[in-house]
Amino acid sequence: MRGKSKNDTTYWYSNSSGFDEKAQAIVVHSWNSRIPAGSKHVGFLSSSETSSSWEGNNKGFLGGDYPLHMAAALKQGILTKSSARAERTCAALQHDKTLEPGEAYTIHYALGIVDRPEEVAGLAKKITDSKWVESAFQEVIQHYAALINKNPIQTPEPILNTMLNIWSKVQLEHLIWSARKSAFYNWRNHLQDAQGFLSIDPSWAKEFIRGCCAAQKSDGFMRRCSERGLPLGIGILSQTHRDIAIWCIGTAADYISETGDRNFLDELVSFSDNGAEDTILNHLIKALRWLCCDLGEHGLSRFGDGDWNDAIEAGTKGKGESVWMSEALISALKLMAALLRDERKTKLAEEFFAFAEKLKKTINDFAYDGRWYIRGTTDTGKPFGKESDQEGRIFLLPLNPENPPEQSEIIPLWIPNYYHANAAGNGKVSLKVDGLKIDGNIVKSFCDRKEHSVEVEII
Numbered sequence: 001m002r003g004k005s006k007n008d009t010t011y012w013y014s015n016s017s018g019f020d021e022k023a024q025a026i027v028v029h030s031w032n033s034r035i036p037a038g039s040k041h042v043g044f045l046s047s048s049e050t051s052s053s054w055e056g057n058n059k060g061f062l063g064g065d066y067p068l069h070m071a072a073a074l075k076q077g078i079l080t081k082s083s084a085r086a087e088r089t090c091a092a093l094q095h096d097k098t099l100e101p102g103e104a105y106t107i108h109y110a111l112g113i114v115d116r117p118e119e120v121a122g123l124a125k126k127i128t129d130s131k132w133v134e135s136a137f138q139e140v141i142q143h144y145a146a147l148i149n150k151n152p153i154q155t156p157e158p159i160l161n162t163m164l165n166i167w168s169k170v171q172l173e174h175l176i177w178s179a180r181k182s183a184f185y186n187w188r189n190h191l192q193d194a195q196g197f198l199s200i201d202p203s204w205a206k207e208f209i210r211g212c213c214a215a216q217k218s219d220g221f222m223r224r225c226s227e228r229g230l231p232l233g234i235g236i237l238s239q240t241h242r243d244i245a246i247w248c249i250g251t252a253a254d255y256i257s258e259t260g261d262r263n264f265l266d267e268l269v270s271f272s273d274n275g276a277e278d279t280i281l282n283h284l285i286k287a288l289r290w291l292c293c294d295l296g297e298h299g300l301s302r303f304g305d306g307d308w309n310d311a312i313e314a315g316t317k318g319k320g321e322s323v324w325m326s327e328a329l330i331s332a333l334k335l336m337a338a339l340l341r342d343e344r345k346t347k348l349a350e351e352f353f354a355f356a357e358k359l360k361k362t363i364n365d366f367a368y369d370g371r372w373y374i375r376g377t378t379d380t381g382k383p384f385g386k387e388s389d390q391e392g393r394i395f396l397l398p399l400n401p402e403n404p405p406e407q408s409e410i411i412p413l414w415i416p417n418y419y420h421a422n423a424a425g426n427g428k429v430s431l432k433v434d435g436l437k438i439d440g441n442i443v444k445s446f447c448d449r450k451e452h453s454v455e456v457e458i459i
Contacts (some may be wrong), residue, residue, distance in 0.1 A: 017056030017089040019081065020044070023121035026056050026091040042117055045091035046124035048108040052096045053079040058088035108133050147173060151199050172197045176204050184225045184237060187212040188308075191247040198251075198258045205255040210269055212248045213283040218271040220290030222248060224305075226272070240304035242294065245287035246328045252284060253335040265343070281343065288336055291329050292355055296377070299362040301325035303376065309397065317379040323367045323398040324375070330356045330363075373398040 017028040025046035055061045055073060060082030063072025073079055079094045097105055110127040114120055126132055153164045175193045180186060191212060194205040215226035222244040225237050256262060265281040278286070296302045296319060303315025307325040314320035333356035340349035367373045375385030375395040385395045 014086055015089050016083070016085050016087075017091070018083040019054045019056065020117070020120055023124045024050055025120055025124045026054055026093065027117055027120055028056070028089045028091060029117070030089075042115065042120065043091075043111070043113045044120045044124060045093060046110050046112070046120075046128055047093050047095070048106075048128040048130065049095055051093040053081055053094040055079040055082060055092040055094075056089060057082035057084040058090040061090050061092055106130070144170070147200065168196070169200060172200075182228075184227050185211060185215070186225050187215065187222070187244050188224060188241070188247050191244075191251045195247070195251045195254055198254055202255055202259050202261075205251050206264060209248055209252050209255070209264075209280065210267070212244065213269040213280055215272050216283055216287060218274045218276060220286035220288075222287050222290075223272075239306070241306045241310075242291065242301060242304045242322070242325055243307045243328060245284070245291055246325075246332045249284050249288065249332045249335055252280070253339060256339065262342070265339075281339070284336065285340075285348070288332060288352065291332070296321035297381065298366050298377065299359070300366070300376070301329050312375070314376055314378045314384070319379040319381070320377055322376040323363060323373050323385075324395075326359055326363050326367075327398060330359055333359075367398070 014031045015029065017026060019025070020027045023044065023046060025044040028043045030041055030043070057080075060080045061071055061073045062068070063075075066072070068074075073092065079092055084090075091111075093109070095107060099105060108128045108130060110124065110133075112120075112123050112127060114123055127136075147169050148166055150169075153161065155161055155164075172193055175189075176197060180189050180193065187208070190208040191205075194208045198205055211226075212222060216222045221240075223237070224239050224241040224244050227237060252265070255264065265279060267280050268277040269280060269283060270277050271283075291301065294302055298321055300321035300323060301307075302318065303312065303320040303322045303325065304318070305316055306312060307322040308328070309324070312322075315322065333352045337349040337353040337356070340346070340352070363373070369383075369386045371387055372394055373385075374383045375392075375398055377383050385392060385398070387393060
């Protein structure tokens with residue numbers, strides 16, 4: 001089978017499945033020209049007991065165009081022993097067992113991946129053995145106990161404690177280890193994951209900062225993506241998103257703050273296009289200089305193929321400007337200025353800080369629309385995310401504290417009456433602030449920093 005990427009680059013892929021009698025396993029083969037060299041292409045589902053039937057074809061399991069909960073296999077309790085060839089695969093095993101009252105019976109199921117089909121039987125036998133399963137299970141318990149108990153956070157809210165100490169840690173670890181793995185590195189995602197995981201394991205931040213710098217071009221531009229060991233030539237690798245250096249600088253600053261490991265900034269890393277080496281710190285400086293030179297007609301950062309919001313394609317022709325990206329650049333400039341002061345590079349630190357102040361003034365002069373900041377301008381120069389727009393009027397991302405002095409005390413509170421809160425009502429809201437009912441699409445701006453009581457009722 002063949003497909004084409006956005007940039008018209010041809011790739012091929014193929015899936016097949018069948019049952020291996022020796023291994024007592026469903027074996028699925030997946031080939032894809034986008035998968036990096038060295039990746040494993042064979043997966044399997046096996047069990048510790050001989051199965052009575054199996055299913056390797058997704059359509060065979062569903063019995064037609066049905067959702068999973070209406071699958072024919074679940075309704076009938078029978079698998080059809082169907083394999084797949086260039087079709088959607090699945091893996092299901094059937095075991096028929098009658099249990100007497102109070103009787104218990106254990107079957108171990110295991111998923112695995114290997115390089116070649118002939119390796120399935122040996123690995124399947126090993127990982128369905130009851131002693132191996134028990135040992136592995138205990139290792140998993142110990143691993144997550146250590147993860148959860150490392151740097152615990154206690155608040156008065158039990159639900160918040162559970163989220164911070166269990167789910168956030170587990171989610172971040174899964175993202176770092178496996179969920180982000182594809183045919184390419186997506187540096188924004190990797191850096192954000194590592195930034196969140198710094199207090200647990202800062203080594204990931206170092207690894208991803210190095211990798212992002214190694215993907216950087218010698219002119220300073222930091223790419224959104226780079227390949228994992230195989231030159232793929234697909235469109236996503238040539239995208240020109242502008243925000244990657246922001247996350248690299250932010251993660252580096254947080255890493256130094258968390259660990260105090262300033263020697264990391266002196267490590268040498270090569271540029272991707274010419275092989276020349278430079279320090280991590282100089283890679284970051286070069287990335288920041290590139291962004292400072294990449295300004296549009298109004299003096300704001302350009303979108304390129306996107307800023308943090310991949311869905312906004314306002315600058316693919318190289319002219320659209322992003323208010324959020326400009327604000328993020330201010331943050332990166334200030335973080336870098338602080339790092340440089342600590343490195344006794346005061347002149348460069350002052351240069352970056354001065355540029356941040358200049359950019360701040362540009363944002364406030366051009367992008368403040370009277371009640372909020374616009375989102376940006378398109379390649380044709382048209383502003384969007386402004387008060388007079390009929391839709392897409394308010395974007396949360398550019399609403400940050402980088403305000404001019406006369407507006408710095410404003411706390412915006414915007415509740416659009418046309419917001420469809422639920423399907424049953426008419427989509428309007430009734431709003432009370434400090435007990436007073438507020439009407440209108442833009443309800444109020446409070447010019448103080450006091451706490452306010454806000455009640456929202458769906459009509």
